[in-house]
Amino acid sequence: MAISAEEIGELRLVCPAAQEMSEGNIAFVYLPGLKVGANVVDGLLCLSPHSGYPTRLFLSVPIAGKGANWTTHTILSRTWHSWSWNYVLAGQRPAEILVQHLRALR
Numbered sequence: 001m002a003i004s005a006e007e008i009g010e011l012r013l014v015c016p017a018a019q020e021m022s023e024g025n026i027a028f029v030y031l032p033g034l035k036v037g038a039n040v041v042d043g044l045l046c047l048s049p050h051s052g053y054p055t056r057l058f059l060s061v062p063i064a065g066k067g068a069n070w071t072t073h074t075i076l077s078r079t080w081h082s083w084s085w086n087y088v089l090a091g092q093r094p095a096e097i098l099v100q101h102l103r104a105l106r
Helices: 005-014 094-103
Strands: 019-023 026-036 039-046 056-059 071-075 078-082
Touching: 005 026, 005 094, 026 094, 039 094, 056 094
Parallel strands: none
Antiparallel strands: 019 026, 026 039, 039 056, 056 078, 071 078
16 A cells, blocks of 8 residues: 555654555555653554554554553564554545554543
C-alpha cells in the first residue's frame, strides 16, 4: 500500500524525516525522532493489519507508565515495541491513524 506525497507531507509536519518502508507486502511509515509526550523515540506506523490489530504503531522503546501489555516485534531487522491498543482502523489518513495511536500514550 503506497501512501501519497500529500499524506507523507502531513506526517512530516509531526516528524520531518518520515519515510515509507516495506517488508514483504506490508507497508510501514518510519518516523525517526517522533515526540511521544516528554520522550523522543523512533516510530514505525503500520497502516494495515499486523499481529491481530487493524493498524499498529511500534516504538523503539516502550514508554514507561503508559500503554498496557507491551510486546516486542522484529520488523525491518530491528526490535520494536507496541502495546495493546485496538480499533484504530485502516482507511483513514495516516496522520489520523498516528494521532489515534498516540492518544493511548498521553
